[in-house]
Amino acid sequence: MTDGSPAASGPVVLVTGATGGIGAATVRAYAGRDARLVLLARSAGLLETLRSELAAAGARALVTVADVTDASAVDRAFEAATREFGGVDVVVHTAAVIAYGRHDQVPADVWGHVIQVNVTGTANVARSALRAFEARGGGSLVVIGSVLGQATVPFMGSYATSKWAVRGLVRTLQQEARELPGVHVSIVNPGSIATPIYTLAGNYAGRIGRPPPPVFPAESVAREVLRVVDKHKRIGGVNPANLVIRAGFVLAPRLYDVLVTPLAKVACLRRQGVEPHAGHVFTASEDVVVPAEGEVPWPGRTSPVAVQHTGPPDADNERRELLHEIAGDGRRG
Ligand SMILES: NC(=O)c1ccc[n+]([C@@H]2O[C@H](COP(=O)([O-])OP(=O)(O)OC[C@H]3O[C@@H](n4cnc5c(N)ncnc54)[C@H](OP(=O)(O)O)[C@@H]3O)[C@@H](O)[C@H]2O)c1
DSSP: OOOOOOOOOSOEEEEETTTSHHHHHHHHHHHTTTOEEEEEESOHHHHHHHHHHHHHTTOOEEEEEOOTTOHHHHHHHHHHHHHHHSSOSEEEEOOOOOEEBOGGGSOHHHHHHHHIIIIIHHHHHHHHHHHHHHHHTOEEEEEEOOGGGTSOOTTBHHHHHHHHHHHHHHHHHHHHHTTSTTEEEEEEEOOSBOSTHHHHSEEOSSEEEOOOSSOBOHHHHHHHHHHHHHTTOSEEEOOTHHHHHHHHHHHOHHHHHHHHHHHHHHHTEEEEEBOOBOTTTTSOGGGOOEEEOSSOSSTTOOEEEOOOOSSOOOHHHHHHHHHHHHHTOSOOO
16 A cells, blocks of 8 residues: 555656665665655565655655565556556566575575576566556666676575576566667676675575675665666676676686685675574565574574664674674684
């Protein structure tokens, strides 16, 4: 449902993954442009919290609870948007999940569902978006990819496989869009962004994930999304470290592969232990409990880690924490 605030005159923008770090930042950025917003994710409570925040700021938003793996549910969300606002002008697809772990340690159903959410989910959202754009006479679809659609790191195999597939799908859509007047398809490939995805992720690696440095705020991705839509760019990027990663991956593959595993163990995983769990892979973010070790009341017990839902983690904190760990500030074993 929407709030009763006066109709805005801006574009109708549908954001998948609206409860997430990058999704919510994108929603807020478009709210600042008087957009009418359609918020899509699985977490009904978090979506409602965001809608209330937007309403308080005078923005109109429609909540659509849907799982992107369900093509009919995605279609229904677009139909609701069309009933409410008359159509959809911009679709920003950010919904995705991660499962950490060496390939043989990640259960088959978890591996498969990461592909289902990230790849089939993108295909479902793109299908509904293109049909909505046809009815509207044009529109812009922005898919959030990743530097891991252009390179790989260990312990994130299903995610990297999915993002390579997403990049292939987006390229196909861009080719097909050449025959669709007014339709623009883009991909934005962030690097390391401070969002809850690393903690919420399914995890079979034994240690909680984190964004490797340098870490950028979610708002930097939102700004890039708006730029890409405004200028009809085919591709956007955020973190300059992506260029270094891609150069190493392509130009010095043997050296890259020698270095990447020890580096990933330090930079991509916290010291804090975690029991094997599927995290947000099958479960809405608002219901995820991370069964982590550390700061436990007595040895041998595990306690849940509180997941930060109220806003994305701070990029500066991520940097500080990593520096402390590298320097061995007393928290080691
Ligand atoms: N953070 C980074 O460093 C980084 C780097 C490169 C690329 N990216 C990409 O940026 C995008 C956004 O990531 P983020 O960091 O903002 O992650 P996030 O904070 O965890 O947000 C992910 C969003 O996806 C939604 N979602 C997950 N599974 C879904 C499903 N099956 N159906 C509908 N919605 C679903 C989640 O909401 P519910 O759980 O409520 O459904 C949440 O709103 C992703 O595509 C990610 O791969 C992120």
